[in-house]
Amino acid sequence: MSTTEHPHFELKARALLLGRYLDPRRLDQFEPLAINPLVVAVANGGHAVLLRSGAVVLFGVAPADEITFVAQLRAFVKEPLERTEHEDLLLTIDPKRTEGVERDRVVLLNTEIARLQVIADILGKSVLLAEQESRVASAFDRIEPLANRLRRHGRGNSDAKTLIRQIGEALAIQQEMVGRGEVGDKPEVIWERSDLERLYLNLEAEYEIRERQVALERKLALINDTAGTLLDLLQSKRSIRVEWYIVVLIVVEIALTLYDMFFHARISH
Template sequence: MRSAETIVTTTDSPPSQTLQAFGVRTLLVGQRIDTKNLEQGSVLATSPLTIRAGARGKAVLFRYGVVVLFDVDPLEEVDFLTSLQRLVTEPVDPPEADELRVHLHPDSDDRVEHSGAIILSAPSPERLQVLADILGKNAVLDHYERRVAQVFDRIDPLAATLQSSGDFGSQGKELLQQIGGVLLTQQRMVGRVEVLDKPEVLWELPSLERFYLRLEDEYELRERSRILDRKLDLIARTSETLLDLMQNRRSMRVEWYIVVLILIEIVLSVIGMVMNSHP
């Protein structure tokens, strides 16, 4: 490949051999990519959509807003992302990016070494799709984990305020707005990303499933997804509690308004009776 470079082999590989490597960039560019209307480039594979990018690179695109670029140099990346903007909904600016290097070893199996290095026997579209599937899910989990952590950072001081004063002041409404965004995130993750589902390419090439499972374990997708689900469930219950507290406070305020109106009416009635008794 164009930007391949020779590097020293890791300790898991035979010492007499060298490996070639190319760069991989994973970018969360928005909430959604309209992949159906993507006309640029040459389509190499579908489900997920895989196209040519740059002179010799490849791009795998996911409708949940992630692009994985293989062997695309920085200038080509800028051009590619610019041409993609019209198809992106709710863009993330700047895109959230992560990068790594993948090593090529034609005489070896596809694998993840103990050091974390990723080895491919060939940069075929199917292998790139399997790797991109994992990297795309990892990028989305990273994004959601950060958003959930921000909400938890807000919940702690709010709970302390409730404990000390029994009131949450103006923080409640702001937190509810943030919680609403996180719950929308949960809906998008369940409806679009399908973190725990295997890619369709494994149905056609079951020989790649072992490689996929090793990647899934390396990035701890299942464990992180379960933890995120538990946190989202706790946030949902927190939002219900906040809403109940806010509604109870409003109800008490309305009851006080009614009491005050009744007292005013009584006072006015007494004044009227006094005035009538003294013509």
């Protein structure tokens, strides 16, 4: 892909979220063109950027080659997704135009690796957030009836295992978003290439990365609070039940003692 040979052309970028985690250190069968994030060449032309979040971003890769390359990656994907999230973006490569976002496409001056890394970072974060937004929506569907039951009847009606699973799901999403996805962080290439920061910020704003992250964090906090409150109520209810059991046992013991005393008193008379 050379701007001297093709002063003006279009290139398709396609991001796929394959699973929960992709370890680039195991991908030694591919020769790296750049690292952090890892960039490799794809057979028959094109490039792929591999991200720890489980996303791969392809540039200029034909559909048939995409299928072959993704099949190669499957062995390195942990917890593969049943439904693959994807995001497509059209790139216009033109050294004579101003670099930035234009309606349904992004204009780039050239296709140097650093620029592809910036594009891949944003697209990888976008597909990760899309998958997490779907998971959070499902979590809300499960937690909402429990909250409504608490509002209407003043009590919950769920088991501790279900509530703990909800809290665990919320924590897992947060860990993937902040840890592996590094959604709130700039890519390392920006620190080395400050001239690409404007492109990065424009893309970040276009895909509303920060806004989506904040919205997700608020929803996750609400799920945690709701599940935690219901769990506390459930534990309190169990504690009260245990206390009543103890009271009943004490009453029974007193009654048996009184009966025993009364029985022996009658025998002695």
